[in-house]
Amino acid sequence: MPQQITFTPALLESHCIVDCRTPLEFAEDHLPGAVNCPILTDEERVVIGTIHRQDGPQQARLRGLELTCGRFGAMVREVVAHAAGRPTLVYCWRGGLRSLSMATLLEMTGQPVVRLRGGYKAFRNHVSGYFEAFAPPAPLIVIHGMTGTGKTTFINGLDRNAWTVIDLEGLACHRGSAFGEVGIVQGLSQKRFDTLLWDAFRRAPAGVPIVLEGESQRIGRIALPGRLYEVMAAGCKVWCHAGLSTRVSRLAQEYAREEYRDPMAAALERIRKRLGGERHAELLAMLADWDVEGLARGLIEHYYDKLYYKHRPWTPDAEIDLEDFGAAGQRLTEFWEEQRRGAALPELKPYRDAP
Numbered sequence: 001m002p003q004q005i006t007f008t009p010a011l012l013e014s015h016c017i018v019d020c021r022t023p024l025e026f027a028e029d030h031l032p033g034a035v036n037c038p039i040l041t042d043e044e045r046v047v048i049g050t051i052h053r054q055d056g057p058q059q060a061r062l063r064g065l066e067l068t069c070g071r072f073g074a075m076v077r078e079v080v081a082h083a084a085g086r087p088t089l090v091y092c093w094r095g096g097l098r099s100l101s102m103a104t105l106l107e108m109t110g111q112p113v114v115r116l117r118g119g120y121k122a123f124r125n126h127v128s129g130y131f132e133a134f135a136p137p138a139p140l141i142v143i144h145g146m147t148g149t150g151k152t153t154f155i156n157g158l159d160r161n162a163w164t165v166i167d168l169e170g171l172a173c174h175r176g177s178a179f180g181e182v183g184i185v186q187g188l189s190q191k192r193f194d195t196l197l198w199d200a201f202r203r204a205p206a207g208v209p210i211v212l213e214g215e216s217q218r219i220g221r222i223a224l225p226g227r228l229y230e231v232m233a234a235g236c237k238v239w240c241h242a243g244l245s246t247r248v249s250r251l252a253q254e255y256a257r258e259e260y261r262d263p264m265a266a267a268l269e270r271i272r273k274r275l276g277g278e279r280h281a282e283l284l285a286m287l288a289d290w291d292v293e294g295l296a297r298g299l300i301e302h303y304y305d306k307l308y309y310k311h312r313p314w315t316p317d318a319e320i321d322l323e324d325f326g327a328a329g330q331r332l333t334e335f336w337e338e339q340r341r342g343a344a345l346p347e348l349k350p351y352r353d354a355p
Helices: 023-028 042-055 057-083 097-108 119-132 151-156 168-172 190-203 228-233 244-255 258-270 277-288 292-307 325-343
Strands: 016-019 088-091 113-116 140-145 210-213 236-241 318-321
Touching: 016 057, 042 057, 057 097, 088 097, 088 119, 097 113, 113 119, 119 190, 140 151, 140 228, 151 168, 151 210, 151 325, 168 190, 168 210, 236 325, 244 292, 258 277, 277 292, 318 325
Parallel strands: 016 088, 088 113, 140 210, 140 236, 236 318
Antiparallel strands: none
């Protein structure tokens, strides 16, 4: 009987992770770095589940064997190729028959293999528990500012030899605004976002400041898990600003794509009530004339600046001008060094070899 082991993050580095659930289960979420080698197809799982309910477990297992035995050799070869000499960790939904079947086949061929105790469900509980008791591995620097200042571009351009950058909007596949899905499909599940975010924090070196963009509790349909929002609110807050013309230019540059016309019209329709009928008509006319800068200016002045950060119940720890991203990065470094010296915080230093 293949050994069962409890999940620890170290397994992700030491083992070839094999998910033997169906493709749909895998797509919803999976362990970082896992490869999908399904015992059953999506359709077969439905068939087996129906037989299990109607005729009992023995008949379901017999039918499962009939459906899958012809694929055993190919499945084992696929896993061994992925493993490339590493031991294998196999899991299914709850550490049941599917992972046992795969692990037994691998063990019979001499491939070192263990099963994940509790399966994916145990991993999911680990991720949920991490965020419920969230304590970041390093100080958080949360970047705030009005729409169009270029916050996302700024943090993604920071020196990765000095900062850990976690792009929440990038992970969520959404810009976090009314136009957040223009040109983007937020197709991932909440579970998938949680896993991607957990993995990003897992990889963050201890003591190296983590830079994130300030968000509301939801980014499109995705919610920030557990205590993350509260911990970010208690973190070091940096307010970023840029002139109106710069903000207009940056928004226009981001959205001035012909294929965005219809999605932008749909986004305008969603905020029609907030804009009012007359203002909505004006902006829609600008879109029809492809006056993207006029549209960006109108949205900033009559929507974004009235909706976001209208009342700020906190005082920033620092303010940074984002007119020049390079100079802003230098100012952020200077600010952190000032903070570190004043409060015995970790020194800002490279943690990876420069490319």
